[in-house]
Amino acid sequence: MNDVPKLFGSLVFNESVMKDRLPTATYKAYKAAVLAGTPLNLEIANIIANAMKDWALEHGCTHFTHWFQPMTGITAEKHESFISPTAEGRVIMDFSGKELIQGEPDASSFPSGGLRATFEARGYTAWDPTSYAFIKDNCLCIPTAFCSYTGEVLDKKTPLLRSMNAASKAACKLLKLFGIDTIRVNSTVGPEQEYFLVDKKMWEKRKDLVYTGRTLFGAKSPRGQELDDHYFGIIKQRVLSFMKDLDDELWKLGVLAKTEHNEVAPAQHELAPIFTTTNVASDHNQLMMEFMKRVALRHGLVCLLHEKPFDGVNGSGKHNNWSLSTEEGLNLLDPGKEPYKNLRFLTFLAAIIKAVDEYQDLLRVSVASAGNDHRLGANEAPPAIVSMFLGTELTAVLEAIAADKVYNGNPESYIKVSDDTIPALVKDNTDRNRTSPFAFTGNKFEFRMLGSMFSIAGPNIVLNTIVAEELDEFADKLADAPDLEAAVYDLVKETYKAHKRIVFNGNGYTDEWVEEAAKRGLLNLKSTPEALPYLGHAKNIELFEKHNIFTKAEVESRVEILLENYSTTISIEAATMLDMFHKDILPAVTAYTEDLTKAVLDKKAAGVSAGFEGALADKLSKLGGEMYASSLKLEDGLKEAAEIGDSEKQALYYHDTVLEEMGKLRSAVDAAEALTGGKYLDYPTYGELLFGVNE
Incomplete structure (x- = not known):
């Protein structure tokens, strides 16, 4: 058995390592700079860099890299060796403070949304000292921000750090009114990660999984998730072995991997970490996704992180558990035993309610993607309509305040499971609502709309920024109040x-809620092309500029990047469909139809009546005609889409026309697959994929 405390963080240049290896004055200067958000001078950086290098060499490293997060949604790295030449023609292993603080990767081939021309190649990476350096593949990885030569933000880390600072500044300003003086308030996150595991040999035979991460064809398996027996069920030994190895790898990197279990769909699982500060949580989630994929391969498996790898069973999301805590550890979203008397909590709660309502469009945009469109509103994930679940008690508290009534509170209650055999259970003051996009779950909000492939940076940039806006406004309103308690209750009443x-505390999966939401004036942005233009609306640009998150040009560039990514994704999927159809599916169906027809002729020649063979051949022939006609329309749609110059119009065309034709082709192919003999199909079926991971 591993010594987990010793294993944990063993590949991380963390606080413990720094205390051991840095001079006391250097360590204190580092900590002070991190807390204050100020840059380190070169002298201090040189000392830290040398200590990092010595530590990395002891762990077998020969290279270092600035590890950053461009707008691709994944991480990037350029490895540099520690070698430095000497006058004698030899080398020494060296690493300077300048190399630690700043790097220069080529920025020309990363998405920029028009901020940079292709020939404008220079970009810079800048050390993020709030996220620890770590070792991966015998390389010292230094978490960094990424910007262009002219200073435009080209990554997800920089605006995330800015949004955290904005939220901290506004929260500290408000807390002072309640007599709490703290140097910093941190937004914290614990992102639950869902994923599928399939056998690697089967994956290799599916072009759609290889090229797009999801199945583009596939008749429904006789058995899916109908029996509800996979959820929290006994974990198969092969999967359990994968999970153990994954935990070990993540623990070495200081990732707080905590909870693992089977999810609802066959072959689906989940891993959840313990809360940490948002930028570290974002880094760790990127590492989690990377190591899920690489560890799976060791076990002859492939990890699928697409939001909807299989039609007809639940897709995968990422639940973003978000809260605010002071540097001293006080959770600002903990209501306490008497939330109706907790003025500080009520103020923060009201600010979040206002933020979610006023910026529901931004929250929806923050989770928009081609993959996630398959989940949202599909009765397996929250609807595309943003709403909040507060639960029974908090709603009652706010309703009482709004009506100028006294709320007396609910006494603590218990659930008696049996007479005396099992102790009574303490009952929470509210149930949980898995259909809610943004649900209060005791001392945090669970933003459930994120797709499983997402970088959590984008949604948390939005969350931090919109909450910062409202907290700042509330602080100004309450600043000169002669009676703070009365002013808080008035503000909460007015806001609520x-x-x-x-x-909305009800069932978000129903048609009735869609109708009710429309009456309330809530947005229902069902697809990514519908949602993305809202990012560039004037009020949202003004918000980001006010809090120094993005400039107008940077916002507009992100709209372009996201629209292009959507169109490119659908284009690749459509091209893959056509490739599979012409090279795999049509030949298989044709061969089976020909064999059936031959069987009919042979039986007739032998004087035997041909029954089912002729009927089945006829049915497959008709489906073949439907498939081929659909494939021609899809080809035409792809050609037309490629000629559309406007990115917004192009994305809408891909959604409205190309996706529709893809659906028609799939429908005919899936019907034909269900009738085709297994030996004719060159790829594994849904049943084989979903239940193919043996013990």
Whole structure:
């Protein structure tokens, strides 16, 4: 058995390592700079860099890299060796403070949304000292921000750090009114990660999984998730072995991997970490996704992180558990035993309600992607309509405040499971609502709309920024109040009455809620092309500029990047469909139809009546005609889409026309697959993929 405390963080240049290896004055200077958000001078950086290098060499490293997160949504790295030549023609292993603080990768081939021309190649990476350096593949990885030569933000880390600072500044300003003086408030996150595991040999035979991460064809398996027996079920030994290895790898990197279990769909699983600060959580989630893929391969498996790898069973999301805590560890979203008397909590709660209502469009945009469109509103994930679940008690508290009534509170209650055999259970003050996009779950909000492939940076940039805006406004309103308690209750009353439309504690999967949401004036942005233009609306640009998150040009560039990514994704999927159809599916169906026809002729020649063979051949022939006609329309749609110059119009065309034709082709192919003999199909079926991971 591993010594987990010793294993944990063993490949991380963390606080413990720094205390051991840095001079006390250097360590204190580092900590002070991190807390204050100020840059380190070169002298201090040189000392830290040398200590990092010595530590890395002891662990077998020969290279270092600035590890950054461009707008691709994944990580990037350029490895540099520690070698430095000497006058004698030899080398020494060296690493300077300048190399630690700043790097220069080529920026020309990363998405920029028009911020940079192809020939404008220079870009810079800048050390993020708030996220620890770590060792991966015998390389010292230094978490960094990434910007262009002219200073435009080209990554997800920089705006995330800015949004955290904005939220901290506004929260500290408000907390002072309640007599709490803290140097910093941190947004914290614990992102639950869902994923599928399939056998690697089967994966290799599916071009759609290889090229797109999801199955583009596939008749429904006789058995899916109908029996509800996979959820929290006994974990198969092969999967359990994968999970153990994954835990070990993540623990070495200081990732707080905590909870693992089977999810709802066959072959689907989940891993959840313990809360940490948002930028570290974002880094760790990127590492989690990377190591899920690489560890799976060791076990002859492939990890699928696409939001909807299989039609007809639940897709995968990423639940973003978000809260705010002071540097001293006080959770600002903990209501306490008497939330109706907790002025600080009520103020923060009201600010979040207002933020979610006023910026519901930004929250929806932050989770928009081609893959996630398959989940949202599909009765397996929250709907595309943003709303908040507060639960029974908090809603009652706010309703009482809004009506100028006294709320007496609910006494602590218990659930008696049996007479005396099992101790009574303490009952929470509210149930949980898995259909809610943004649900209060005791001392945090669970933003459930994220797709499984997402970098959590984008949604948390939005969350931090919109909450910072409202907290700042509340602090100004309460600043000169002669009676703080009365002013808080008045502000909470005013805010809740103005924004209570966003609060919905019912079933978000029903058609009735869609109708009710429309009456309330809530947005229902069903697809990514519908949602993305909202990012560039004037009020949202003004918000980001006010809090120094993005400039107008940087916002507009992100709209372009996201639209292009959507169109490119659908284009690749459509091209893959056509390739599979012409090279695999049509030949298989044709061969089976020909064999059936031959069987009919042979039986007739032998004087035997041909029954089912002729009927089945006829049915497959008709389906073959439907498939081929659909494939021609899809080819035409792809050609037309490629000629559209406007990115917004192009994305809408891909959604409205190309996706529709893809659906028609799939429908005919899936019907034909269900009738075709297994030996004719060159690829594994849904049943084989979903239940193919043996013990």
